[in-house]
Amino acid sequence: MKSSELRGTGEVFRFTLIQTLKSKAFIISVVFMLVMALFSSPVIQLIYGGDSDKKIEHSKIKKAYICNELPFLQDGTEITKDIDDEAYADVKFVVSSEDVKALSDKLEEEGAQCESIIVHPYVSEVGGVTVELIRVSGGAVKADDCKELSAILCKNLDKYKEQMSGLPAEQLELLHYEYTIEMNYITPDGTLTDDKDKGIGGGQFGAVYAILIIVSMLCIIASSQVATAVVTDKSSRVVELLLTSVRPMALLLGKIFAMLVATIGQIVLMLIAMVISNKITGRLFGVTKTAATTLIPKGVLSNLTVTNAVIAIVLIALGLLFYAIFAGICGAMVSKMEELQEALKYFTFLSLIGMYGAIAAIISMQSSSQNIFVKVCEMFPLTSPMITPGARIIGVTPISYALIAIVILLILDFVMLTLAARVYEGLITNMGNPMKLKDVVAMLRDKRKGGAES
Amino acid sequence: MSFEVRNLRKSYGEKTVVNGLSFKMDGPGVYALLGTNGAGKTTSIRMMLGMLKRDSGEVLWNGAEMQPEKMNIGYLAEERGLYPKYTLLDQLLYFAKLKGVSRGKAMEKIKYWSERLQLDEYIFPPKNAKGRPVKSMRAEQLSKGNQQKVQLMAALLSDPEFVVLDEPMSGLDPVNTDLFKEVIRDEIAKDKYVIMSSHQMPTIEEFCSDIIIMNRGNVVLQGNLNEIKKSYGRVNLYVKCEQPIDNLIAQSGLTIIEQTPAETQIRVTGEDQAMEFLKVLLANGITVIRFDLREPSLHEIFVEKVGAGNEEQ
Numbered sequence: 001m002k003s004s005e006l007r008g009t010g011e012v013f014r015f016t017l018i019q020t021l022k023s024k025a026f027i028i029s030v031v032f033m034l035v036m037a038l039f040s041s042p043v044i045q046l047i048y049g050g051d052s053d054k055k056i057e058h059s060k061i062k063k064a065y066i067c068n069e070l071p072f073l074q075d076g077t078e079i080t081k082d083i084d085d086e087a088y089a090d091v092k093f094v095v096s097s098e099d100v101k102a103l104s105d106k107l108e109e110e111g112a113q114c115e116s117i118i119v120h121p122y123v124s125e126v127g128g129v130t131v132e133l134i135r136v137s138g139g140a141v142k143a144d145d146c147k148e149l150s151a152i153l154c155k156n157l158d159k160y161k162e163q164m165s166g167l168p169a170e171q172l173e174l175l176h177y178e179y180t181i182e183m184n185y186i187t188p189d190g191t192l193t194d195d196k197d198k199g200i201g202g203g204q205f206g207a208v209y210a211i212l213i214i215v216s217m218l219c220i221i222a223s224s225q226v227a228t229a230v231v232t233d234k235s236s237r238v239v240e241l242l243l244t245s246v247r248p249m250a251l252l253l254g255k256i257f258a259m260l261v262a263t264i265g266q267i268v269l270m271l272i273a274m275v276i277s278n279k280i281t282g283r284l285f286g287v288t289k290t291a292a293t294t295l296i297p298k299g300v301l302s303n304l305t306v307t308n309a310v311i312a313i314v315l316i317a318l319g320l321l322f323y324a325i326f327a328g329i330c331g332a333m334v335s336k337m338e339e340l341q342e343a344l345k346y347f348t349f350l351s352l353i354g355m356y357g358a359i360a361a362i363i364s365m366q367s368s369s370q371n372i373f374v375k376v377c378e379m380f381p382l383t384s385p386m387i388t389p390g391a392r393i394i395g396v397t398p399i400s401y402a403l404i405a406i407v408i409l410l411i412l413d414f415v416m417l418t419l420a421a422r423v424y425e426g427l428i429t430n431m432g433n434p435m436k437l438k439d440v441v442a443m444l445r446d447k448r449k450g451g452a453e454s
Numbered sequence: 455m456s457f458e459v460r461n462l463r464k465s466y467g468e469k470t471v472v473n474g475l476s477f478k479m480d481g482p483g484v485y486a487l488l489g490t491n492g493a494g495k496t497t498s499i500r501m502m503l504g505m506l507k508r509d510s511g512e513v514l515w516n517g518a519e520m521q522p523e524k525m526n527i528g529y530l531a532e533e534r535g536l537y538p539k540y541t542l543l544d545q546l547l548y549f550a551k552l553k554g555v556s557r558g559k560a561m562e563k564i565k566y567w568s569e570r571l572q573l574d575e576y577i578f579p580p581k582n583a584k585g586r587p588v589k590s591m592r593a594e595q596l597s598k599g600n601q602q603k604v605q606l607m608a609a610l611l612s613d614p615e616f617v618v619l620d621e622p623m624s625g626l627d628p629v630n631t632d633l634f635k636e637v638i639r640d641e642i643a644k645d646k647y648v649i650m651s652s653h654q655m656p657t658i659e660e661f662c663s664d665i666i667i668m669n670r671g672n673v674v675l676q677g678n679l680n681e682i683k684k685s686y687g688r689v690n691l692y693v694k695c696e697q698p699i700d701n702l703i704a705q706s707g708l709t710i711i712e713q714t715p716a717e718t719q720i721r722v723t724g725e726d727q728a729m730e731f732l733k734v735l736l737a738n739g740i741t742v743i744r745f746d747l748r749e750p751s752l753h754e755i756f757v758e759k760v761g762a763g764n765e766e767q
Contacts, residue, residue: 004521004523004524007523007524008523008552011548011551011552012552015544015548015551018544019537019540019544023539232537236535236536236537236538237531237533237534237535238535238536238537238545239535240500240505240529240531240533240535241529241531241535241549241605241608241609242549242552243503243504243505244503244505244522244523244527244528244529245523245527245549245552245553246523246552247523425505425506425507426507429500429505429506
């Protein structure tokens with residue numbers, strides 16, 4: 001694709017974005033979503049606020065043995081003090097004099113009845129601080145409980161770090177490392193096994209599912225708007241005038257970026273409104289934690305670092321770009337607004353594969369978060385934008401898989417743009433009958449063919 | 455500057471829609487593309503403007519490959535188009551911006567053209583009864599003729615050096631036709647390169663010095679209009695007499711092309727045959743009211759070349 005092909009993209013972007021923002025349909029939908037978002041927190045507060053304790057899901061952990069091996073902690077209670085999360089209010093933290101092995105054997109004997117865990121902070125062999133949480137396989141404590149607690153302990157470690165000043169240099173250096181969380185369980189034969197692949201808990205499922213729904217919504221809304229904008233150009237016959245100033249690819253890309261900005265902006269506005277609403281509700285009702293806040297499971301976003309947020313945003317953006325380009329091509333296959341639904345069937349089919357595939361993967365994550373189906377879906381370009389951002393944020397998807405998914409999507413987006421560059425010109429100037437997918441394939445085979453008889 | 459089209463070809467499958475179109479404009483002027491519906495005029499224009507990929511051929515501006523998106527081209531498409539839901543001002547500013555015209559300059563131009571084309575009440579509506587400004591109208595609120603004027607305005611906003619007018623006057627009432635003609639005349643006077651496609655032969659005769667007649671993708675006639683007419687010679691004889699002359703026409707071996715109460719149109723081979731016929735009339739005591747020998751009209755040439763019945767008025 002030559003740079004001249006993209007000349008005018010900015011103008012198309014600005015015009016499309018401004019006209020979209022000025023359209024009554026957009027204004028009404030934004031106002032509706034904002035009203036919903038602003039009223040969400042007070043309404044939840046009114047419904048659940050009176051007896052919000054009932055909504056607190058108490059942790060299954062009843063006792064936590066602390067086996068501290070970190071040199072800068074006295075006995076490890078420094079990080080278990082002041083846990084203000086009510087879910088862990090009943091947990092009894094006990095400093096153990098026994099070593100991890102002896103304690104593991106003791107807990108393993110309790111079997112399914114075991115409601116205790118071991119908290120084992122230590123200096124790892126490669127350097128840095130590791131906080132290991134050990135539970136009994138098949139016991140009452142689930143991986144989710146440990147995951148949430150580990151996030152709280154790490155936060156407490158951070159707080160403790162701030163108070164440290166008189167430590168020796170090598171210990172201060174340890175504090176600068178990023179903490180590693182290790183979750184293990186004790187098998188019936190007494191061995192310690194990695195807890196990573198034991199499936200996600202309800203809270204994590206909810207978080208990934210919520211992100212999937214938001215991404216799917218973004219994808220469907222933005223892509224449909226791109227297709228509609230393309231057909232508007234064709235059905236209103238403006239496209240011929242535009243093509244004397246800009247190339248077809250600039251028209252397509254300008255529209256895609258405008259619709260993505262408008263749709264993402266809409267969602268961001270809604271999220272900001274929810275946060276503001278939550279803050280105001282807290283002040284109005286005189287509570288530090290609103291009922292809406294307590295509905296978000298603790299610890300599910302513990303892996304939400306800047307790096308992971310960037311990875312998630314890049315994945316979502318690349319995924320949206322892929323779906324939007326495809327929708328744009330579908331839109332260009334028809335010339336009349338009433339034919340749009342017919343053309344969008346290809347897009348609908350593709351997006352349904354992506355959405356249902358991602359839902360199936362999330363469901364299967366509950367039993368095993370790293371089975372082969374999940375691994376494939378985490379990297380498959382139709383499903384990866386919907387599942388991988390959430391799965392990465394809750395710490396299920398390894399960073400290597402997320403990066404592979406980004407690379408695959410980048411390649412696919414490039415291929416889609418190249419294909420679009422080859423067929424879009426022919427499609428956009430076709431003012432005749434709707435074109436079929438086979439016509440587009442035929443166009444791809446023969447670059448020279450373009451459009452129907454005028 | 456020069457504009458040249460060399461051997462332009464386009465096929466869809468087995469069907470050739472443009473077959474070897476070539477012409478050259480060495481200087482400013484108006485070149486006409488004529489043809490019946492489906493003759494390939496619009497396809498040719500789309501190829502010239504880079505909207506459609508050509509199978510072969512070249513489109514040259516000043517001897518180099520023409521890059522429409524880098525040029526200042528004004529295009530009034532046959533398929534008229536405006537965004538129905540957007541305000542006229544917004545879309546005119548957008549079209550101007552795409553041509554690289556600054557907002558200030560574009561506003562200036564829009565004001566000029568809206569006054570000239572009598573569109574100011576739609577683009578810059580007066581304040582309402584409460585003295586509040588009223589938004590520019592949307593395209594869907596305008597009549598078809600007024601929409602066509604807005605499109606002409608969009609084509610000329612950037613003061614283009616190269617203008618393509620595809621059926622500019624179709625569907626206009628006589629008043630607006632005159633308005634359009636006046637605008638086109640002014641553009642021609644500014645030494646612009648104009649390509650015009652039309653079914654309206656009198657319009658072509660009024661504006662165009664050179665023509666191409668296309669039929670089913672092929673060029674059937676091409677060249678300077680005056681020279682083409684000269685090459686046909688003065689073969690149309692219009693006669694009006696007080697007495698009937700049908701038998702004398704038959705005796706002279708001539709053919710009647712058309713007969714109306716006002717006149718009889720006869721096909722002759724040239725001036726000599728016309729003079730011979732005049733002598734016959736006078737010798738038979740016929741009172742001749744009108745005896746007019748003319749070149750064929752563009753209409754007649756067109757019909758002859760592409761076949762009767764295809765032409766739309």
